[in-house]
C-alpha cells in the first residue's frame with residue numbers, strides 16, 4: 073500500500089519537475105504572451121498576473137501619470153516573469169555581510185556590518201535572486217532533534233531537503249540584520265540585481281517621506297541593474313524591519329525583507345541573550361522550487377528562512393535574561409508563537425518598547441503580518457524547551473507523501489536548550505559547558521549562513 077502511494081507521488085513529482093523544467097528555465101518565461109498561454113499548473117504562471125501590474129506601477133513620477141500604458145519601455149525595462157535574468161551578474165555578498173558589531177543574533181541569517189563615513193553608518197544591500205535550503209534534510213544523526221523526530225515516528229519524506237528559489241538581500245533570505253543605536257545617522261546603498269524594479273521601505277521608522285521607499289510613490293522605482301541610496305536619522309528604538317515596497321505581494325512573498333533593530337540611546341533594556349526571529353510563509357506546488365505567490369494557502373513555514381528540523385537550537389543559561397524579537401513578513405497569516413516552560417513579558421511591538429507598567433505576561437504571543445513582538449524572560453528549569461507556532465498547520469512540512477500518519481514537527485518549530493549555570497550541572501545533562509557560547513554549535517548544522525560573531529557591544533550601546 074505504502075509503496076503504491078510512494079511511487080504514485082514520485083511519479084507526479086517527476087512529472088511536475090519535467091513540466092517546470094521545460095517551461096520555466098530561467099528567463100524562458102519573459103514574455104507576457106508566453107506566460108498567458110501557459111496558465112494552469114505553472115508556478116511562474118502564478119506570478120504573471122502580478123508581473124503584469126508592473127508597467128502601470130512603474131510610472132516613475134506624477135509627471136508621467138498620463139502615460140500609464142502597457143508599454144513598459146517607458147520605465148526603461150520590461151516586466152519579467154523570471155526568477156532571475158540570466159544575463160545579469162549576481163554579486164557575492166558585499167563586504168561586512170556577516171560581520172555585524174551588535175548584540176543581537178539572528179540564527180541562520182548574517183548580520184550586516186557598516187563602514188563609517190564621518191558620523192554616518194553606511195550599509196550595503198543587494199536585492200538579488202537567492203537559492204535557499206528551507207530544509208537541509210534529516211536531522212544530524214545522534215542529535216536531540218533526530219531523537220525527537222524518530223520517537224514521533226517520522227513519516228517517509230517529511231525531512232526531504234527543500235530548496236527554494238527566492239528573492240533576498242546579500243545572498244540571504246531573510247536579508248541580513250541591520251543593527252544600529254537610536255540617534256545614529258544611517259546611509260543604505262541598495263543595488264537591484266532582480267529581473268524587475270524594486271524599492272526598500274523602512275518599516276516602522278519615522279523618517280522623511282522621501283526616504284520611505286515606496287516605489288512609484290515616494291521615489292522612482294529602482295530599475296534592474298540600478299542602485300539607490302537612502303539616508304536618515306534613526307530617532308526611535310525597537311524592533312523594526314525593512315522590506316520591498318514595490319510589487320509587494322510578489323516581492324515580499326518571495327522573501328525580500330529583513331530586520332532593522334535599533335537599541336535605546338540610553339543603554340537601557342539590556343539582556344544577556346538577544347535573538348531575532350523572522351516568521352515567513354510560502355506556498356509551493358509539488359516538486360517546485362518557485363514560490364506560488366498568488367496562493368492563499370501557504371504550505372511551508374520558516375523561522376529565519378529555515379523549517380524544522382533544520383532550525384537551530386537556541387541556548388541560554390537558567391536565570392539569564394533572554395529577549396526574543398519576533399517579526400512577521402508573511403503575506404497572510406498571523407503566527408501565535410508559544411514557548412514551553414516560561415512566563416514571559418511582552419516588552420515591545422513594531423512601535424518600540426512598551427513601558428513596564430503596560431507590559432503583559434504570557435507564553436504565547438500572536439504576531440500579525442507587518443508586526444513585531446519582543447518578549448523577555450528567564451528560564452527557571454534546565455532542559456529542552458519546545459517553541460513553535462500554535463497554528464498546528466504551521467508546524468509540519470508539506471512534502472509528506474500521505475499526510476495521514478504521525479506528522480513529525482517541522483515548519484515554525486525551534487528547540488530552546490536551557491542550561492544549568494556553570495558548576496551546577498548534573499540535572500539531566502544540561503550543564504553549561506565551560507566554553508559555553510550562545511553562538512556555539514547547535515548540534516545539527518547544515519545551514520548555509522555563516523555564524524555571526526559572538527555578541528559584542530554596538531558602538532555607543534555599551535554592552536548587552
Ligand SMILES: [Cu+2]
Pocket residue numbers: 373405406407408461462463466484
Ligand atoms: Cu504560524
